[in-house]
Amino acid sequence: MDYTKNDKIEEAFKIIKSSQKILIFTGAGISVESGIPVFRGKGGLYETVDPHIFDIEYFYNNTLENWKMILKYIIFPLGSAKPNAAHLAITELQKKDKCDAIITQNIDGLHHKAGSKNIFEFHGTINYANCIRCNEKYDYHYILNNFTSIKFDNISDYSSLLSSLNKGEVDRILEELKVPECKKCNGILKPSIVYFGEQIDKQVLEGSFYYAQSCDCLIIIGTSGVVYPAALIPQMAKSNKARIIEINTEESEYSKSFADVFIKEKASIALSKLVNLF
Ligand code: NAD
Secondary structure (H helix, E strand, O other): OHHHHHHHHHHHHHHHHOOOOEEEEEOHHHHHHHOOOOOOOOOOHHHOOOHHHHEHHHHHHOHHHHHHHHHHHHHHHHHOOOOOHHHHHHHHHHHOOOOOEEEEOOOOOHHHHOOOOOEEEOOEEEEEEEEOOOOOEEOHHHHHHHHOOOOOOOOOOHHHHHHHOOHHHHHHHHHHOOOOEOOOOOOEEEEEEOOEOOOOOHHHHHHHHHHHHHOOEEEEEOOOOOOOOOOHHHHHHHHOOOEEEEEEOOOOOOOOOOOOEEEEOOHHHHHHHHHHOO
16 A cells, blocks of 8 residues: 555656656645644534634624734734645755746745745635735734733744733733724724635736646646646646646546646655655
8 A cells, every 4th residue: 555655656656756846735634733723624623613714704804803813813813824845845846947937825924934935825824914905914912902902022933922812912902902003094994814815916816827827837736636727727737738746645637637646645745755766
């Protein structure tokens, strides 16, 4: 069984080695080993929270309540997570000139934390909020320092800030928070994640489609491939005759007919083995 998996990794290695323009496309599965569960299915977020927290109408109609839920269930837990061996292996592949770009559906910012470059965050990021009027970007130091009574000036980075919060501070933040506003135009701030009913950022969409249409190898990692328009990325690459490698613990939309090589394995294990072959 393990021998077969190693064979597949060897096969994937040969494809990557002979490719010139390699694109990586990731989904929730790559971050499972960082302790972030998938949203759907057993143990997922949607067992605790209704998906309407990501609905743009809900945000506009219940802004303060939405902010508190997003902080509690998304920003705090995802923001304190650390990249795992899979994210780090991708950074290594980039250093070896074997990954031109990463398109991620994840909002957790872990590819950035792993030191990767040229990342398209298709569904936005938890790392910022932006003004719905003038689009100015703000980090969570600004929001927590200005819209709660807690001051966090002595902590340098956002992840350390979120990791350092104790339960009392989290409860206080959720109790005290006021709707965050832009200091330039007083517009309301919204987490920079793409809500249901919102458009994908134009530059991210164009950049992603450019790489999808011009790559000669696509590595799909930990995505079920059911969320659109993100799911168009593999289809575009396939139409461009790119060779497709898939890493997933389960069969997905792509595994049977679509992928040239399907590695049924945890992302961290498969990618660590793969990068070690270079
Ligand atoms: P999905 O939940 O639909 O599918 C996850 C896939 O990952 C499944 O096919 C599963 O078999 C696979 N998987 C699980 N553990 C794995 C592992 N250790 N190694 C490799 N594969 C593994 O996720 P999706 O396709 O990304 O779509 C869900 C949407 O929800 C996306 O838009 C995504 O942005 C969002 N989401 C984001 C996060 C995050 O930012 N970390 C987490 C959950 C959901």
